[in-house]
Amino acid sequence: MGVSTVFVALAAFFWGVSGGIGSILIESGWAPSVVSFYRGFIGLLFVLVWLLIRPRSSGLSNRQLWLWSTIAGLGVAGNFSFYFISIEHGSVAVAATLMYCAPVFVYLISFALKLERPTVSKWAAIALVMIGIVLLTKLYEIGASDLSLIGVVAGLLAGLSYAVFIFGFKYAAPHGSPQAVLSIAFAVLSIVLILPSDIDQTVSVVRSSEWPMFLTLGVLGAGLSFVLYIVGLKHTAPALASMIAMVEPVTATLFGFLLLDGSLDVIQIIGMGLILITVTTLSVTSSKSSQA
Secondary structure (H helix, E strand, O other): OOHHHHHHHHHHHHHHHHHHHHHHHHHOOOOHHHHHHHHHHHHHHHHHHHHHHOOOOOOOOOHHHHHHHHHHHHHHHHHHHHHHHHHHHOOHHHHHHHHOOHHHHHHHHHHHOOOOOOOHHHHHHHHHHHHHHHHHHOHHHOOHHHOOHHHHHHHHHHHHHHHHHHHHHHHHHHHOOHHHHHHHHHHHHHHHHHOOOOHHHHHHHHHOOOHHHHHHHHHHHHHHHHHHHHHHHOOOOHHHHHHHOOHHHHHHHHHHHHHOOOOOOHHHHHHHHHHHHHHHHHHHHHHHHHHO
């Protein structure tokens, strides 16, 4: 497994941890839009400091950098927003499963753009990961009454937005430095997410005792994780990156189990195993084929 693959996997790990932190904040009464805004805004401050320290070869004068970075920022904003809308109108299990349909969207786009060749092994990998996610989220326990059209559509749009930011970052990366790409993307994200936020609650975060959790959420969930992700994505195909990022729901589940008094049954452990084994096998296979 190459260094780039490890970077993408680490980014997904931090996203999973930040998902757990976000859940704690939402359960404490903070609005999802406020939590999402601070995740992006603190990430923006993080990468702006990096850009100020290392401004050379930023590529900020390149139009392609601005175009693709803006698309990436809109993709991240859509992913955050639609995911919470799906939870609001359905359940976490439904929202998570639909959002993690992202590899399907990425592969379909990659096949259409001829970036990837469709093979039986790739379709099998997608199927195994989706089965693993269904087992992990216990989607099979959800009744028809728990499903809503808005929840399902929002969940699918969250997955599609996920695919958009993967391609946005992939095509922005060659035109400038990671810090420049992320600065533009997070600026767009912050502007888009501040609009639906509860302004009074947004301001009160600074005076609350939970601001260290917001800071950790922003640094891990946006700053450090996306830096690792975009650096790793430079040498990783979008489709493979989307599959490796499936480490995120596993991390989020383990976070809930270890720190939030959650529980894991045998079916969920099997689901986690399916995801991790499939992602690892696909990563190793891709790494060997690229070296051949």
